[in-house]
Amino acid sequence: VQVWDPERNSPIQTHDDLWGSSDTVQVVRCHPVEAHLVANCSADRGIGLHDIRTSSAMKKTILRMRSNDLQWNPMEPLNFLVGNEDHQAYTFDMRKLSEPTHIYKGHTSAVMSVAWAPTGREFVTGSYDRTIRIFSLSRHKGTSRDIYHAKRMQRVFSVSYSLDSTYIISGSDDTNVRLWKSNATEKLGQLTTREEAAMKYREALIKKFEHMPEVRKIHRARKTPKVIKKQTHIGIIQKESTERKQSNRIKHSKPGTHKFVSERKKVVVKEVD
Numbered sequence: 001v002q003v004w005d006p007e008r009n010s011p012i013q014t015h016d017d018l019w020g021s022s023d024t025v026q027v028v029r030c031h032p033v034e035a036h037l038v039a040n041c042s043a044d045r046g047i048g049l050h051d052i053r054t055s056s057a058m059k060k061t062i063l064r065m066r067s068n069d070l071q072w073n074p075m076e077p078l079n080f081l082v083g084n085e086d087h088q089a090y091t092f093d094m095r096k097l098s099e100p101t102h103i104y105k106g107h108t109s110a111v112m113s114v115a116w117a118p119t120g121r122e123f124v125t126g127s128y129d130r131t132i133r134i135f136s137l138s139r140h141k142g143t144s145r146d147i148y149h150a151k152r153m154q155r156v157f158s159v160s161y162s163l164d165s166t167y168i169i170s171g172s173d174d175t176n177v178r179l180w181k182s183n184a185t186e187k188l189g190q191l192t193t194r195e196e197a198a199m200k201y202r203e204a205l206i207k208k209f210e211h212m213p214e215v216r217k218i219h220r221a222r223k224t225p226k227v228i229k230k231q232t233h234i235g236i237i238q239k240e241s242t243e244r245k246q247s248n249r250i251k252h253s254k255p256g257t258h259k260f261v262s263e264r265k266k267v268v269v270k271e272v273d
Helices: 193-208 213-220 226-251 263-267
Strands: 025-030 037-042 046-051 056-063 067-072 079-084 089-093 102-104 111-116 122-127 132-136 146-148 156-161 167-172 177-181 268-272
Touching: 025 067, 037 067, 079 111, 102 263, 122 156, 122 167, 132 167
Parallel strands: 067 111, 111 156
Antiparallel strands: 025 037, 037 046, 046 056, 056 268, 067 079, 079 089, 089 102, 111 122, 122 132, 132 146, 156 167, 167 177
């Protein structure tokens, strides 16, 4: 990891002792508030923090699989988001890297890119499964509130928000850049009084009856490609099989030999200081 000055032709700092690892550093992100703090993702499945003031590496955590992208939350700079090869996205608190604060699921292939909305209340992910998903922090169930896909869109390698959070920009393997609305049902332009009242009425109905399973199912229903549905179904079967196997192992083994481990604690393999 090197720190450069635009007016010089050589780096002013070089962090070459990355906790004994010499693997490729893929992503480097500066902290939005503390300019001296830098985070990076490396090919050895690690996420590291560096302090430019002391020219030292602070701490590092090793995940089960490699992280492809990292972004700091613009409104809560203590937290950052990573997109991982295990089809999931994780939010971490930089003060505690032993486990993620939340896990966000839905993709059926590696998450290649992540981006925060300027509000810091939601983020978008682009995946190798050719879909884009939007996650909201107000819904801590870890599922996406919306999914975007197109018939000709291939693997998504880059996503970003517009500065007013109205649009999402994506870049994919089919050599195209696409523009999406961050809220698919939102009308662009000026609303009439009647349209605004109708929109508020629909939102009030959804909020009033969101506890009912039928209404919740209709509200969350999204049309997804057949391949994604099939892969999701296979993933559910595999997860249930793994959990059943672990349950049987605990039940029929000597007490204390095996124990239940929460999903968040399985993400991090070890921490390095």
